[in-house]
Amino acid sequence: MSELVLKNVTKRFGGLRAVGDVSFTVPEQSIFGLIGPNGAGKTTVFNLITGVYKPDAGSAIRFGETDLLPLKPPMIARLGIARTFQNIRLFGQLSVIENVLVASEKNRKAHLGAALLRLPIFYRDESETYDKALELLRIFDLHKMADETSTSLSYGNQRRLEIARAMMLKPKMLLLDEPAAGMNYGEAEGLKKQIHWLRDEFKLTVVLVEHNMQVVMGVCEELHVLDHGETIAHGTPEHVKKDPKVLAAYLGEEASESTTEAAP
Amino acid sequence: MKILNAIIAGVAQGSMIALVSLGYTMVYGILKLINFAHSEVFMMGAFFGLFLTVGFGLDTSPMFAGVAGTLAAMVLAGLLGALVEKVAYAPLRARSGGRSNTNTRITPLVTALGMSVLLQNLAQLLFTARYRSYPQLLPIENARTIVFVVAVVVMIALQFLVYGTWFGKAMRAVSVNVEAARLMGIRTGRVISMTFVTGSMLAALGGILYCLSQSQVYPTMGVVIGTRSFVAAVIGGIGSIPGAVLGGVLIGVIGELTKLTPYSGLQDVIIFTVLIVVLLVRPSGLLGKAGIEKV
Amino acid sequence: MPRIVRGVLITALVVVVLIWLESGFGASPGFQTVLPDAAWRQLVLFAMVNVVIALSLNVINGMAGQFSIGHAGFVGIGAYTGALVAGHLHVRLGSGDPQFANSFIVMPLVLLASGTIAALFGLLVGLPSLRLRGDYLAIVTLGFAEIFRLVIATAQTGGTAEGSVAKFLASLGGQNGYAGPEGNGVPQYAGPFWIFGSVIVATLIAWRIKFSGWGRALRALREDEIAASAVGVDPTRYKVVSFVIAAAGAGVAGGLFASMHDGSPTVQPDSFTFVQSFDAITMVILGGSGSVSGAIVGGVFVTVTVKLIEQLQGLESIQAFRADHPSIDLNALRMVVYAAVLIGLMILRPEGLFGEREIFRRKRPKKGGGDPDNNAAQKSQSTQESTQDSENSTPADKESTESASSKQATSETLTTAEGTAS
Numbered sequence: 001m002s003e004l005v006l007k008n009v010t011k012r013f014g015g016l017r018a019v020g021d022v023s024f025t026v027p028e029q030s031i032f033g034l035i036g037p038n039g040a041g042k043t044t045v046f047n048l049i050t051g052v053y054k055p056d057a058g059s060a061i062r063f064g065e066t067d068l069l070p071l072k073p074p075m076i077a078r079l080g081i082a083r084t085f086q087n088i089r090l091f092g093q094l095s096v097i098e099n100v101l102v103a104s105e106k107n108r109k110a111h112l113g114a115a116l117l118r119l120p121i122f123y124r125d126e127s128e129t130y131d132k133a134l135e136l137l138r139i140f141d142l143h144k145m146a147d148e149t150s151t152s153l154s155y156g157n158q159r160r161l162e163i164a165r166a167m168m169l170k171p172k173m174l175l176l177d178e179p180a181a182g183m184n185y186g187e188a189e190g191l192k193k194q195i196h197w198l199r200d201e202f203k204l205t206v207v208l209v210e211h212n213m214q215v216v217m218g219v220c221e222e223l224h225v226l227d228h229g230e231t232i233a234h235g236t237p238e239h240v241k242k243d244p245k246v247l248a249a250y251l252g253e254e255a256s257e258s259t260t261e262a263a264p
Numbered sequence: 265m266k267i268l269n270a271i272i273a274g275v276a277q278g279s280m281i282a283l284v285s286l287g288y289t290m291v292y293g294i295l296k297l298i299n300f301a302h303s304e305v306f307m308m309g310a311f312f313g314l315f316l317t318v319g320f321g322l323d324t325s326p327m328f329a330g331v332a333g334t335l336a337a338m339v340l341a342g343l344l345g346a347l348v349e350k351v352a353y354a355p356l357r358a359r360s361g362g363r364s365n366t367n368t369r370i371t372p373l374v375t376a377l378g379m380s381v382l383l384q385n386l387a388q389l390l391f392t393a394r395y396r397s398y399p400q401l402l403p404i405e406n407a408r409t410i411v412f413v414v415a416v417v418v419m420i421a422l423q424f425l426v427y428g429t430w431f432g433k434a435m436r437a438v439s440v441n442v443e444a445a446r447l448m449g450i451r452t453g454r455v456i457s458m459t460f461v462t463g464s465m466l467a468a469l470g471g472i473l474y475c476l477s478q479s480q481v482y483p484t485m486g487v488v489i490g491t492r493s494f495v496a497a498v499i500g501g502i503g504s505i506p507g508a509v510l511g512g513v514l515i516g517v518i519g520e521l522t523k524l525t526p527y528s529g530l531q532d533v534i535i536f537t538v539l540i541v542v543l544l545v546r547p548s549g550l551l552g553k554a555g556i557e558k559v
Numbered sequence: 560m561p562r563i564v565r566g567v568l569i570t571a572l573v574v575v576v577l578i579w580l581e582s583g584f585g586a587s588p589g590f591q592t593v594l595p596d597a598a599w600r601q602l603v604l605f606a607m608v609n610v611v612i613a614l615s616l617n618v619i620n621g622m623a624g625q626f627s628i629g630h631a632g633f634v635g636i637g638a639y640t641g642a643l644v645a646g647h648l649h650v651r652l653g654s655g656d657p658q659f660a661n662s663f664i665v666m667p668l669v670l671l672a673s674g675t676i677a678a679l680f681g682l683l684v685g686l687p688s689l690r691l692r693g694d695y696l697a698i699v700t701l702g703f704a705e706i707f708r709l710v711i712a713t714a715q716t717g718g719t720a721e722g723s724v725a726k727f728l729a730s731l732g733g734q735n736g737y738a739g740p741e742g743n744g745v746p747q748y749a750g751p752f753w754i755f756g757s758v759i760v761a762t763l764i765a766w767r768i769k770f771s772g773w774g775r776a777l778r779a780l781r782e783d784e785i786a787a788s789a790v791g792v793d794p795t796r797y798k799v800v801s802f803v804i805a806a807a808g809a810g811v812a813g814g815l816f817a818s819m820h821d822g823s824p825t826v827q828p829d830s831f832t833f834v835q836s837f838d839a840i841t842m843v844i845l846g847g848s849g850s851v852s853g854a855i856v857g858g859v860f861v862t863v864t865v866k867l868i869e870q871l872q873g874l875e876s877i878q879a880f881r882a883d884h885p886s887i888d889l890n891a892l893r894m895v896v897y898a899a900v901l902i903g904l905m906i907l908r909p910e911g912l913f914g915e916r917e918i919f920r921r922k923r924p925k926k927g928g929g930d931p932d933n934n935a936a937q938k939s940q941s942t943q944e945s946t947q948d949s950e951n952s953t954p955a956d957k958e959s960t961e962s963a964s965s966k967q968a969t970s971e972t973l974t975t976a977e978g979t980a981s
Contacts, residue, residue, distance in 0.1 A: 050789060077791035089786035091779040093915065101772070102779040103790035108772050112800070115771035116764055122771070129772075169790055298694050355906045369781075373626045373697060374844055375905045381837055382898035388891040487833070491705065494698055529713045536702040540687045543699075547691045 002064035002080070002172050003028050004049065004205070009059040011044055011229075018044045019055070020229045026173075026222075031199055031206045033220030033237075037249070041229040042209040043086050046175050049207075050083050051076045063173070078106045082166035083175035086209075088158045090150040090165075097146040099161060100133040103168035136164045140194075155182050167198070173205040174198070180212040192218045217241070270520040276408035278516020279415030280477070283470030284493035285500070285508035286422060287345075287463030293503035294439040294459050295357075300376040301348050302467055303490020304383035305341055309468025310481045311391055312337035314398055322399055330401040334472050338465040345464025346457045352379045354453070380486075387483035395482045398475040411473045418469065419509055425462070426505060435459055439503070492519075492532070495539050501552020510551060514538075573759065581752035582659050590751040601821040602866050604751065607758045608816050610858035613842035614758075614765045614851065615808025620840065621848035621915075622774055623801045624781030625689065626697045630839045632704025633806045635831030636680055637673035637813025639711070639731060642826045644672045645818045646739035649746035662748040669748070669814045670757070677810020678803045685802035690795050692784060696802075704836060712828040736825035744824030749815045757815055761808060765851045768804070777801055778849065778915075834894065838865065841897055844904065847911030852918040857911075868893050 004026040011019040019041040026032045034042050047053045049061060051073040061068040068076055082103075091099050110125035137143040140160040145153065150161060159179055166174055176195070180188045192215055199206050210216045216223070216237070223240045225233040233243045240246055284306050291299040317333030352375045402410055426432035434455045437445040446452045474489060475481045496515045500507030515535055522531045542549065580589040594600045616630045648665045649657065657665075680703075688699040714728035731737045739745045768774045776797055779787045784794050817826050842861045846853025868889050871877050881887060904911065 052785065052789075072793070073785070073788040074791050074793040077789055083789055085786065085789075089783050089789075091782035091786065093782055094775070094778055098775055099779075102775050102787065102792065105772055105776050106791035110772070112768075112771070112773045115773055116767050118767060126772075165790060296693075298697060352902050352906075356909075359906075369694070370620065370624055370626050370848065371905050371909045373694060374840065375902050377628060377837070377840070378898040378901040378905070380898075381894050382902065385888075385891040385894040385898065388888055389895065393888065393891075487705075491698070491702060495702065498695070498698065529709070532702065532709065533706050536699070536706055539702070540699065543691065543695060544687045 002205075004081075004173060004207070005060070005062045006045070006049070007060040007062075009045070009048060009061060010056045011041075011048055011053060011059075012056055018229050019048065019226075022226065022229070022231055024224045024231070024234060026205055026207055029199065029203055029205055031195065031208065031219055031221050033208045033210065033216045033223040034226065035210065035216055035223060036226035036232075039228070040226040042226055043177055044229075045226070046083060046177055046207075046209060049076075049175065050081060077169060080169070080172035081175065082169040082171035082173070084159070084162040084166055084177050084179060086177040086181070088155075088162055090158055090161060092149070092151045094150060095147050096142055096150050096153065096161060097130075097133050097137060099150050100136055100165050100168045101129060103165050104129040104133070106169060133168060136167050139167075140164045156187055159183075163194075163198075167202070170202075171204065173207065175207045175209075177209045178211060179208070180210055180215045183212070185214070188212055188215050191215060195219050266524060267521070270524055271517055273408060274517030274520035275513055276412045276516070277477075277519060278496075278513035279412050279419075279509075280470050280473045280512075281489065281493050281496050281516055282509045282512025283415055283418065283466045283473070284489060285497040285512045286419070286505060287467045288494050289497040289500075289502055289505065289508040290435075290459050290463045292497070294435060294456060295353070295372075297353065297372050298376060298494065299348075299460075299463075300373075300490075301352070301379035301383055302345075302463065303486035303493070304380050304387070305345050305348070305464045305486075306467040306471040306474075306490060306493075307387060307481075307483060307486035308344055308383060308471075309337055309341035309464070310398075310471035310475045310485065311387065312340045312468065313472040313475065314396065314481055316340075317399060317401070326399070326401055330399075334469065337472060338468045341468030341471075342461040342465040345460040345467075348379055348383075349457055349460040352376070354456075384483055384486065391483060393483055395480045398479045398481050400476075400479060402476055407477050411477060414469070414473065418466065419505075422462070422466070423505060431455070431458065488532070492535060495535055499539055499542050499549060501549025504549065504551045504553070507549055507551035511549070577752045577756055580755065581750045588751075597821060598870075602862070604749075604754050604819055604821065605866065606859045606862035607754045608812050608819065609838075609842065609862045610758050610855050611761045611812035611815065612809055612839050613846070613854040613858035613861075614761045615805045615812065616839045617843045617848065617851065617854040618765060618768060618777075618808070619798075619802050619805040620843050621850065621854070622769060622781070623777040623798055624848075625798055625802065626694060627700045627802065627805065628697050628833075628836055628840060629684075629700030629702070629704030630805075630809050631831040631833070631835035632700070632707045633677045633681060633809035634813040634816065634835070635704070635707055635711075635828070637677045637810030638817040638826045638831070639737060639813075640676045640810065641669045641673040641814030642737050642739065642745040642817040644669045644814075645746050645748055646737075646741075649748075650740055654741070657746045657748045659750065659752070662750070662753065665746070665748045666753045666818075669818060670753075670811050673810040673814030673817075674807040675810070677813065678807035681803040681806025682799070685799045685806075689798040689802060692794075701833070701836075704831070705833065708828045708831055732825070734828060736823075736827035738825045745817055745826060747818050747820050747822060747824075749818045749822075750820045754815055754819065757811060761811070762851060762855065764804075764808075765854070768801075769849070769851055773797070834890075837894075837897075841901060844901060844911055847913035847915065849915040850911070850913040850917055853911055853913040856913075864893065 006025075007023050009019055009022045010017070022041075022045065034045060036042055044053065048055050048059075049068065051068065051071055054069065055061070059069070063076075063079060063081060066079060068079075071079070091102060094102070108125060108129070110119065110122040114122045114125075134143055134146065137146055140163060142153075142157060142161055142164060145157070150158065153161060159181070163174075163176065163179065179195075180191050183191060195206055195208070196219060198204055208216065208220060220237055223233070223235065223237055224231065225240060225243075225246050227249045232249055233240050233246045235243075284302070287302045287305070288299060291297060291302065313333055316336045317329050320329035320332045320336075322329045353372060356372050356375060424432075426435060434445070434450045435458075437448065437450055438452050438455050442452055445455075470489075470493075471485075474485075492515055493512065496511035497508045498511070499514060500509070500511030515538075518534055518538065519531050522528055522534055527534075576589075578584070580593075583589050583592070586592075590600060594603065612630065612634060616627065619625050619627050645665055648668065652661050652664070684699055684703050685696070688695040711728065711731055712734045714725070714731060714733045737745070768777075776787065776792045779790075779792060780794055780797055788794055816822065816830075823830075838861050842857035843854055844857075845860065846855070846857030872881075872889055877889075881889075
C-alpha cells in the first residue's frame with residue numbers, strides 16, 4: 001500500500017503558524033482535494049510533503065512504509081511523488097520537450113559514463129525517453145510545440161506542461177497546486193476529465209489544491225478543508241458542502257452558489 | 265600579553281574590515297548580489313582621500329585637511345558607488361523585471377566582476393601601479409584607538425539609520441520584496457541607489473582608515489581587503505549588519521593572532537578554512553537568519 | 560555504415576593526421592610545414608590550451624549556471640602537478656631532448672595526474688560551497704585560487720625550510736617558478752599531437768555532456784533549482800560532479816600548459832592569477848555561456864588579443880610611446896576594455912555571441928538505437944491523426960476526443976515498446 005499519511009503536522013515560520021496540527025490520510029488511487037481560503041496553508045502542506053520545508057518536531061509524514069521527514073526533495077520525487085507549482089516553475093530556456101525529458105533522470109538507465117562514451121545503451125535510452133516524453137506531450141496536446149521554448153507557451157499550456165513534466169517521473173502520487181488557475185469554464189471541464197483519465201490510466205493518487213469549486217466538487221472523492229492552517233472539515237464533497245463551519249469560514253454566499261451550479 | 269595585544273590590534277583591524285563588510289552585506293541584503301566592485305570603491309575611496317587631503321592643504325592644517333579630505337572622499341566614493349549601480353546593475357534589473365530570462369543569476373555577477381576589473385585597471389591607468397605613501401595624520405600610538413572609535417561610532421549610526429529612520433524601513437522593505445515595496449509607494453530605485461551610496465561611503469572611510477594604519481595606497485589593495493571583508497560578511501551572516509561587524513572583528517583577530525605564529529603568510533588560508541567550516545556547520549552565517557524561500 | 564565502424568575510421572584518421580603534425584613521418588613535422596613561423600605555432604598551441612580551459616569552465620559556468628571565478632587555480636594545480644610528473648619521468652627516461660616516442664609514456668601520466676589532482680581539489684572546494692543555494696561558490700573559488708597562488712609564491716626557498724610540506728613547497732621554486740627536478744626547465748613533451756588531441760577529446764566530452772540527460776539536468780538546475788529537485792534531480796550531486804569535471808578539465812589544460820612545445824620552461828605562480836581566471840570567464844561569456852562552439856571561439860579570440868598585446872609591446876614605436884607615457888599600461892588598458900565589453904554585453908546581449916546555440920547542430924537529436932525509421936514513421940502518423948481530430952472537433956469536446964485518441968496512442972506505443980523490448 002502506498003497511501004500518504006500526515007499526522008499532527010505543524011509548521012511555524014517565525015511567530016506565524018502556517019500549518020497547525022494537521023492530520024489526514026490520502027487513500028491509494030483516490031482523488032483527494034485540499035481546499036481552504038487564501039493563506040490557509042494548503043501550498044505549505046504540499047511543500048512539507050515534498051520536502052521543500054521540514055515540519056516542526058512532533059510531525060509525521062509517511063508515504064506507504066517510507067518516512068518522508070528525513071528525505072530531501074529529489075529523493076521524495078524519486079519515491080514517486082510528483083508535483084506542480086502554484087506559480088508555474090518551468091525551465092525557461094529549455095524547450096517544451098526538454099522540460100519533460102529532465103524528469104526522466106530518475107528512470108534513466110544510461111548514466112554520465114554511458115553518455116560520454118555514447119554507448120548503445122545511451123542511444124536506446126534517449127530514444128525511449130524521447131518517445132515517452134512525446135507521448136505525454138500528446139496527451140496534453142502540446143506535441144506540436146515540442147521544440148519551442150517553454151516561456152513562449154500560453155499560460156494554460158504552461159500549466160499543462162507542468163503536469164506532463166510531473167507525469168514523466170512515472171509517479172504514484174501527483175500533487176497538483178491550483179491546476180485550474182486562470183482557466184475558463186471549458187478548459188476547467190477538460191481538466192476535470194483529464195485528471196480522472198490520468199488517475200485511471202496510470203493508477204495514480206491525485207491530491208489537488210484548488211480554488212475552482214467547479215473542479216473540486218466535480219473531481220474530488222474526498223476533501224480536507226483548512227483555514228488558518230487548521231483542519232475545519234473533512235469528508236466527501238457532499239458532506240463538506242453542507243458543513244456549516246466550511247460555509248461560514250470559507251465558501252460564503254457566492255461560492256456556494258457556484259458549487260450547486262457545478263454539481264453534477 | 266602578546267596575545268592580548270594581538271587581540272586589541274585585531275579588533276582595530278577588524279573594525280576597519282567590518283566597515284567594508286557592511287557595504288557588501290547591505291547590497292547583498294537588498295539585491296542578493298555580490299557587489300564585487302565594492303572592493304574597488306574601497307580602493308578608490310582611499311585614493312580620493314589621499315588626493316583630497318593633500319589638496320586641502322596638508323602642510324598648513326593637517327587636522328582640517330584630514331577630516332575634510334576624508335569627508336569629501338566619502339562623498340565622492342558614495343557618488344562612485346551610485347554610478348556603478350546606475351551603469352552596471354540598474355539596466356539588468358530593468359530588463360529582467362518582466363520575465364525570468366536566461367542566467368538571471370550569473371548575469372549580474374559577471375557585470376559586478378567586470379565592474380571590479382574595470383575600476384581596478386582604470387586606477388592602474390590613472391594612478392599607475394606604484395605604491396604611494398599615505399600622509400601620517402594620526403600619531404602612531406593612537407591610530408588603533410582612533411580607528412576603533414570611528415568604526416564603532418559609524419556602526420552605531422548605521423544601526424540607527426537602518427532601524428530608526430524612514431529610509432531604513434524602506435530599505436528593509438525592499439530587501440524583503442522589491443515588487444511589494446514598489447507597490448507600497450516606495451521609490452525602490454532611489455532606495456537601492458542610497459544603499460549603494462551608504463555602503464560606498466563606509467568603504468571609503470574603511471579605506472582611509474586602512475591607509476592611515478598601513479600608510480600606503482595602491483590600485484590592487486582592494487583585492488585582498490575586499491575578499492576578506494566579503495568573507496567576513498558571509499561568516500557573520502550575509503545580510504545581517506551585526507553579523508558583518510562580528511565577522512569583521514573575527515577576521516581581524518584571526519589575522520593578528522596568526523602573525524604571532526610562524527605561519528603569518530597563511531592568514532588567508534586560515535580565514536578561508538574558517539569560512540568553509542562556517543558554511544558547512546551554519547550555512548546562514550553566525551548571526552544570519554535561515555532564509556525561507558517562497559515556493 | 561554502422562556507428563562503431565564510422566567512429567573507428569574517423570578516430571584512426573584523426574590520429575594519423577595528429578601524428579603527421581607532430582612527426583611528419585620522417586619528413587619535417589606537418590605542424591612546421593603548415594606554420595613555418597615559431598611564434599605562430601606557439602600562439603596556436605597556446606590558444607588550444609585556452610580552449611580546453613574555456614570548455615571546462617563552460618560546463619560549470621555556462622551549463623550549470625554556477626559562478627566559478629577561480630578557474631586559474633585549478634589550471635595552476637594541474638600545471639604544477641604536470642610539471643612535477645613530467646620532470647621526474649624525464650629524468651627516469653634519461654633526460655636529453657624530449658622524444659615524441661617517449662611522450663606516449665610521459666603525457667598520459669601527466670594528464671592523468673594533473674586532471675586527478677585538480678579534480679580532488681575541485682571536490683574539496685565544491686562540496687561545501689555547492690551544497691548551498693546562492694553564490695558562495697564564487698567567493699570560495701576566488702579565495703581558493705588566490706590561496707593556492709600565494710602558498711606557492713611565498714614558499715620559503717633556500718635551505719631553511721623544515722618539515723616535509725615546507726620542503727616540498729620550497730622545491731616548487733616560489734616566485735621564480737618551478738624548472739624541473741634538475742632546474743634546467745620542464746621537459747616540453749606536449750606537442751601538437753597531445754594538445755590538438757586534448758582539444759578534440761575535451762570538445763567531445765563537453766558536447767556529449769551538453770547533449771545528454773546530464774546536460775539537460777544541469778541546464779534545468781540553472782533555470783530553476785527547486786523545480787529540478789521536484790523532478791528528482793539532486794542539485795548537489797549534479798553540481799558537484801560537474802564542478803569536479805570542470806576542475807579536472809582545467810587540470811588537464813594546466814598539464815598541457817606546463818609541458819607545451821615552445822612554451823615557458825618554468826611554471827610560475829604568476830601565470831595563474833585572477834587575471835587568468837577573468838580571461839577564462841570572458842572566453843565563456845563572450846562566446847555564449849552554455850555553448851560548446853562559443854567556448855572554442857571565445858578561447859581563441861581572447862588568446863589572440865592577449866598575444867597581440869604582448870607583440871605590440873615589443874614594437875619600437877610602442878616602446879617609445881611607453882617611455883614617454885610610463886603610466887599607460889597596455890595590459891591594464893586591455894582589462895578595462897574587456898571589462899567594459901563584458902558589462903556592455905551583459906546589458907545588451909547577456910546570452911553572448913552564440914547564446915546557447917551551437918554552430919553545427921542538427922535541429923533535433925537524430926534518434927539511434929532500435930529501429931529509427933520505423934519510429935519516425937509511426938510518430939508522424941499519429942501526429943497527423945491527432946491533428947485531424949482537433950481540427951474537426953469543437954473546442955468544448957476537443958478535450959475528450961483528445962484524451963480518447965491519446966489513450967489509444969498510449970496503448971499502441973506501449974505494446975510496440977513491449978514488442979521491441981522482448
